[in-house]
Amino acid sequence: xxxxxxxxxxxxxxxxxxxxxxxxxxxxxxxxxxxxxxxxxxxxxxxxxxxxxxxxxxxxxxxxxxxxxxxxxxxxxxxxxxxxxxxxxxxxxxxxxxxxxxxxxxxxxxxxxxxxxxxxxxxxxxxxxxxxxxxxxxxxxxxxxxxxxxxxxxxxxxxxxxxxxxxxxxxxxxxxxxxxxxxxxxxxxxxxxxxxxxxxxxxxxxxxxxxxxxxxxxxxxxxxxxxxxxxxxxxxxxxxxxxxxxxxxxxxxxxxxxxxxxxxxxxxxxxxxxxxxxxxxxxxxxxxxxxxxxx
Numbered sequence: 001x002x003x004x005x006x007x008x009x010x011x012x013x014x015x016x017x018x019x020x021x022x023x024x025x026x027x028x029x030x031x032x033x034x035x036x037x038x039x040x041x042x043x044x045x046x047x048x049x050x051x052x053x054x055x056x057x058x059x060x061x062x063x064x065x066x067x068x069x070x071x072x073x074x075x076x077x078x079x080x081x082x083x084x085x086x087x088x089x090x091x092x093x094x095x096x097x098x099x100x101x102x103x104x105x106x107x108x109x110x111x112x113x114x115x116x117x118x119x120x121x122x123x124x125x126x127x128x129x130x131x132x133x134x135x136x137x138x139x140x141x142x143x144x145x146x147x148x149x150x151x152x153x154x155x156x157x158x159x160x161x162x163x164x165x166x167x168x169x170x171x172x173x174x175x176x177x178x179x180x181x182x183x184x185x186x187x188x189x190x191x192x193x194x195x196x197x198x199x200x201x202x203x204x205x206x207x208x209x210x211x212x213x214x215x216x217x218x219x220x221x222x223x224x225x226x227x228x229x230x231x232x233x234x235x236x237x238x239x240x241x242x243x244x245x246x247x248x249x250x251x252x253x254x255x256x257x258x259x260x261x262x263x264x265x266x267x268x269x270x271x272x273x274x275x276x277x278x279x280x281x282x283x284x285x286x287x288x289x290x291x292x293x294x295x
Contacts, residue, residue: 014119
């Protein structure tokens with residue numbers, strides 16, 4: 001037995017990255033006629049509608065990361081009743097490293113119609129401006145904040161041949177670029193795009209080493225575009241790298257020489273192989289360090 005709903009639907013609306021003039025007429029119509037606007041920041045929404053000369057007639061609810069899950073049931077209920085819910089985030093398309101994915105998944109599961117008002121995306125804008133290959137790319141979002149997790153994530157991406165796009169906080173930019181240089185190689189081409197479509201928009205193109213050197217002077221919102229690994233680079237696991245180095249050391253080679261040999265063999269930066277070879281092994285089940293003290 002199928003369940004039918006009224007004409008309610010979910011609309012994902014892209015908002016300008018910077019210039020209000022980039023807003024499409026469709027965005028203005030969607031905001032003006034929505035029954036409910038779910039906004040990541042209601043204050044930014046107010047500024048946007050004021051700049052556009054729009055006076056929304058529907059209700060406005062906050063929809064940011066901390067309250068995202070709790071808002072979904074009521075929004076689904078409104079859509080089942082026939083309401084049009086428009087979802088907007090601070091800038092760009094909802095769901096792309098912004099709230100939205102969970103609501104989209106829930107609406108799809110409930111059989112509710114989902115559509116979009118296409119708009120700017122920092123991912124696509126940065127990719128197009130980077131000057132790096134754009135025929136094949138992957139979006140990796142924000143790298144892990146913790147240094148160890150970030151290093152492991154970049155090591156796993158060291159053999160990715162597609163152009164990679166990342167978001168990063170300006171406060172962690174220097175550390176992030178340094179970790180990229182160590183994992184991907186200091187000479188890997190990249191582009192640092194900041195304040196896209198805003199007054200102080202800037203695109204810095206160069207090697208990762210060159211971008212590291214100027215990271216301290218960067219301000220504003222940042223999108224990083226990094227060239228993929230050269231074709232033919234062999235994908236290997238960290239444990240395989242460590243085992244290959246250990247085998248050569250056991251045969252009499254110095255660790256320095258062993259790292260050089262393995263790096264040349266698999267086509268990875270020496271620093272990536274060295275990091276894998278010197279990373280402590282996780283404690284085993286029988287290791288006293290792996291047991292928790294209880295009281």
